[in-house]
Amino acid sequence: MTNALRFPAAAPDTAAAFFAAELAFEADPDDVHRDLQAGDTTGYVLVETRAPEAFARERIPGAVNLPYRDLPERLDLDPDLVYICYCESFQCNAATKGALELARRGYRVKRLSGGITAWREAGYPVESDGLTGSDVSKVACHC
Numbered sequence: 001m002t003n004a005l006r007f008p009a010a011a012p013d014t015a016a017a018f019f020a021a022e023l024a025f026e027a028d029p030d031d032v033h034r035d036l037q038a039g040d041t042t043g044y045v046l047v048e049t050r051a052p053e054a055f056a057r058e059r060i061p062g063a064v065n066l067p068y069r070d071l072p073e074r075l076d077l078d079p080d081l082v083y084i085c086y087c088e089s090f091q092c093n094a095a096t097k098g099a100l101e102l103a104r105r106g107y108r109v110k111r112l113s114g115g116i117t118a119w120r121e122a123g124y125p126v127e128s129d130g131l132t133g134s135d136v137s138k139v140a141c142h143c
Contacts, residue, residue, distance in 0.1 A: 027084045027110045029119045036061060044082040046112070049098030056129040060086065060119055068098035075105055086112035086119070 010018065027044075035041050046063040048055045055065040063086070066075075077083070083102050087094035092115060099109040112119070120126060 025110060026113050028113055029122055029124065032060075032084065032112065033119075033122070033124045044084050044110075045078075047083045047085045047098060047102075048116075049085045049087050049094045050092075054088070058116065058120075058126045058128050060116060061125060061127050066098060066102075068094050068101055071098070071101045071105075073105070075102075075107075077102075077107055079107060082108045082110055084110045084112050087115045089115045089117035 009015070032041075032046065041062065046060055048059050048063045048065045049068045050065075051067050051069070052065055055063075055067075059065070083099070085095040085099040085102070087096075087098070095111045095115060099111050102109045114121075116126070
């Protein structure tokens, strides 16, 4: 028995349900980038869940900053939109924490796979407030 098949593959209908559910929770950087290039983000908002310092240093164009640690109990957000949360990378869970808090407040959410690290590594553009020198912390995510 091979290592890869030590545990048998799921039945096709079970696998289809699993992967459809996974896609309901995550957005792909390539898909979001294509939407941004087309100028069409109808139905969703990108949400940077890291601290304001990280947002100022580098963010995905058009994103809004809602740090998960500072989310108020009541938010004035459009309940008809989906909020796609992102953070630093797969090693950071600020996007998961932010999505959890938004979902608890009744908003529909997804998480951007790989965060801004995957976005940057794909060669996609970022925005910045142009901070330099002592204004820039050495901590990447400020989570």
